[in-house]
Amino acid sequence: MSKSKLIDTIASEAGISKADAARALNATTDAIISAMSSGNNVQLTGFGSFMVRDRVARVGRNPQTGAAIQISASKVVAFKAGKALKAAVN
Numbered sequence: 001m002s003k004s005k006l007i008d009t010i011a012s013e014a015g016i017s018k019a020d021a022a023r024a025l026n027a028t029t030d031a032i033i034s035a036m037s038s039g040n041n042v043q044l045t046g047f048g049s050f051m052v053r054d055r056v057a058r059v060g061r062n063p064q065t066g067a068a069i070q071i072s073a074s075k076v077v078a079f080k081a082g083k084a085l086k087a088a089v090n
Helices: 003-014 018-037 083-089
Strands: 042-044 048-055 058-061 068-071 074-081
Touching: 003 018, 018 042, 018 048, 074 083
Parallel strands: none
Antiparallel strands: 042 048, 048 074, 058 068
């Protein structure tokens, strides 16, 4: 589902205008991004949890040459589905 279709669905389900639905969706995603940039996890009960995980530095291989390269440590975004979401999908 694209962002515009999600906005249409939010607007129709909540009985609000598409502009209000777009502002609400943007505010929600901005709040999640802001919290995660600060290193905090975001838990939406029944839906799931967004978390920041640390990926350690490691040695990788260049697939073209086979040469060893150093891959630096980084932070990655992870999502763990909640019980209600898992049940709805299955």
